Amino acid sequence: DAGVTQSPTHLIKTRGQQVTLRCSPISGHKSVSWYQQVLGQGPQFIFQYYEKEERGRGNFPDRFSARQFPNYSSELNVNALLLGDSALYLCASSVMRLTGPNEQFFGPGTRLTVL
């Protein structure tokens, strides 16, 4: 079975531009979460979507938005890019159990560079 896929792999943008990142979860997984990983740090939670609804949001500005489609794939949008948005953006999918492991399976990430 295919794992979590993300596109594009790398992206270079300039300040003020907008970017859209895409994620396809593992088949059967209805939950998609987005994380931002700045170089040298652990991932920071941005959003979780389940059954096309936002279920949780981390401490990120409104410039960050996301959505989930009927096939459970997801897009993360970032508007008005800042230099500090340069990071590895990770998508993770899970079956969304509130108890037990409910481990999240991560994609390879999209490395965004803002110049």
Add this chain to the structure above:
Amino acid sequence: AQKITQTQPGMFVQEKEAVTLDCTYDTSDQSYGLFWYKQPSSGEMIFLIYQGSYDEQNATEGRYSLNFQKARKSANLVISASQLGDSAMYFCAMRGMKTSYDKVIFGPGTSLSVIP
């Protein structure tokens, strides 16, 4: 607030030796889950092992075991018989069970280098 602390920025281990990566956590939740992930230089996060807060036995997965000491709020990862392919960043993470959503808090990570 939930927090994960990993006090070892970098660790070295000889090939075939065992190594312990430290993790302490802080939470007010009674029910929570603890995870360890491996991140090679390629960037992908790889799930290694899980420990539930009510699990009485320490979790084990192949060469990985989790030394869970609930009273001390520690969840150290033990890797036995280290291999060159174990060289990577290792992240300890936690998920509280009180929230209705799937937010995972990660620590800052430990860089492990396996020496031939």
